[in-house]
Amino acid sequence: MENRSLVTIADHSKEKIMYLLRMAEEFEKHTNRKLLDGKVVATLFFEPSTRTRLSFETAANRLGARVIGFTDPKVTSSTKGETLKDTIMMVSNYADIIVMRHYLEGAARYASEVSPVPIINAGDGANQHPSQTMLDLYSIYKTQGTLENLHIHLVGDLKYGRTVHSLLMAMRHFNPTFHFIAPDELKMPDVYKEYCRKNHINYVEHKDFTADTIADADILYMTRVQKERFTDLMEYEKVKDLYLLKLSMLEKAKEKMRILHPLPRVNEIEYAIDDDPHAYYFEQAHNGLFARQALICDALGLTLDDVLNDRTIIE
Amino acid sequence: MKREELLVAALESGTVIDHIPSNKLFEVINLLHLEKMKSSITVGYNLKSNKMGHKSIIKIAGKFFSDEELNQLAVISPNVTLCIIRDYEVVEKKEVVLPDELKGIVRCANPKCITNNEPMKTDFHVVDNENGKVALRCHYCNKEVDLDNVKLV
Missing domain, CATH: 3.40.50.1370 (Aspartate/ornithine carbamoyltransferase)
Known part of the structure; x- marks a missing residue:
């Protein structure tokens, strides 16, 4: 399977950036949909970031996905010494996509290499925040x-x-x-x-x-x-x-x-x-919602055409 | 040169790694995992050298490394010479070439890098830095380290 994870947009072509902006534009026109009905989005925040998490979770919820995850690393097994890989492998059994915030640099790249489901980097230390x-x-x-x-x-x-x-x-x-x-x-x-x-x-x-x-x-x-x-x-x-x-x-x-x-x-x-x-x-900050809707859909393999022809819009 | 060669026993067949800067000798041994090998290995330390003042040399009997294994040496000592010996004759001389990618060899200098906090292999890309010098860029955290300052895993 092609790796659809989003680790950085530094490598994105001009066309890809414009394509994602077009998609975000569509989500701004119609924000509430059932496009991701039946999907589960996991938000794993190994470092607290309320603003980013709320934005991602709202993006997923307004597209009809269900959201699981944790907001505080203190309650997870990583404090018991579980590796990032093990956490990712476990969660990927449950979710179709993982949105991850981590305090270590390069964590998102590594997660995208070991995970069977796409990873969206919601910030990895001082490294990237696409x-x-x-x-x-x-x-x-x-x-x-x-x-x-x-x-x-x-x-x-x-x-x-x-x-x-x-x-x-x-x-x-x-x-x-x-x-x-x-x-x-x-x-x-x-x-x-x-x-x-x-x-x-x-x-x-x-x-x-x-x-x-x-x-x-x-x-x-x-x-x-x-x-x-x-x-x-x-x-x-x-x-x-x-x-x-x-x-x-x-x-x-x-x-x-x-x-x-x-x-x-x-x-x-x-x-x-x-x-x-x-x-x-x-x-x-409000635009972050539409941008993140586009990023989640793109990582899940949905295209701009899927979004344009979407019949699940809630008026 | 003649006298110096006599300091270390001749090899019937195997690999000679010559012109190792003496302060890099133990890193070379670690990098090639010589401590785990069963074949006879002769190590010459602080030998006189016309070219370098002092050098070290390693002779490994009955062992031929892949180019991939040997090219790792370029990270710590890019100017070593390699001789492949068969029947007491040098049949091939090689130089090491820095590969484009180094997996599991170099440690990332960034303590906040995932590779220093997770049981995993490091991965570095060989790049030209802003001063036109060769540097290694971590595949994970994107931090660069000068080739002169690398630490092995």
């Missing part, structure tokens, strides 16, 4: 009408933020111009700048974060600067408030520009911005 990337892409596509030739400003923690790294890699097909806005301690790692050069992705680095820096942005992708990332807390105190987005900074922004944030937010986006038309982070 469903987040997919919903980011869908949000960009939906708000800009295209993924091509966009100016994308990434702000905050560009060193450890896996969402910005995955987004950067997934956008390589679409001729973007990236703007990296970060303090020295958290700047984009060389390996990703090298990736940009190899893949002919334009990028500009900025230290300042002002109305002028973001004036040409189509997408402003904010991330949280996390205190625990700093070895020198003096440095943290110096930079923590430099990368906060204030309402006044949006005066020169393009009308169609949208602000994204993987959430949770702390203080990096002023609350007054929530009511501004540029704010899009809550809709972005």
